[in-house]
Amino acid sequence: SWMYRLILESLLGMSINTGRMSFAPCLPADWKEFKIRYMFRQTLYLITVRQTNDTVEEVSVTLDGFARPDKTIQLVDDHQEHLVEVKIPAAGMEKNISLSE
Template sequence: MEPYIYAEYITGPNHPDFGEAGHSWLTGTASWMHRVGIDFILVVRPEFNGLRVDPCVPKEWDGYKIKRKFRGATYNITVKNSNHPSKGGAKIRIDGKEYEGNLYKNI
């Protein structure tokens, strides 16, 4: 199986082909892993009260940029991790405006 593809399943230890992956292009896992990356690592996540931006990235990262659609609008988000914590403390700009906190209401 291709190393960049998620399998739908991997056979268990009681199967003659233990460890074999199957149905590599028929799974929804890739889209879920994309969502995990955006919502819980980069933490640019839609919530009922607004858009949550609270990165949890490797401390070695200097930052990142992401374009996010939310409630009919597209936002250009820049996260600068200049102090290099892995969680919290990053400076966040949305469409060029710097914000305090991590829940952006009415943007």
């Protein structure tokens, strides 16, 4: 169980805290996407994390087609199947960063 959680959190950037799943993946450039079948009690979450060359500048999350502005999903045990899509900027894409002292 601890190894599974280590892989989810460290490698794939997924974390679960107080019934919410959040996403902060940092994938190698040659990983275009990965998929996870995550069971929460009797509910299946089909999660796809995809690097995109679109104008995405930060992580975006949808649950069953609806945008999640807080980039998290509430895990519920409703015995249904849920589709989660996480889009992240492609590795190596330039981003505008402003630094000030």
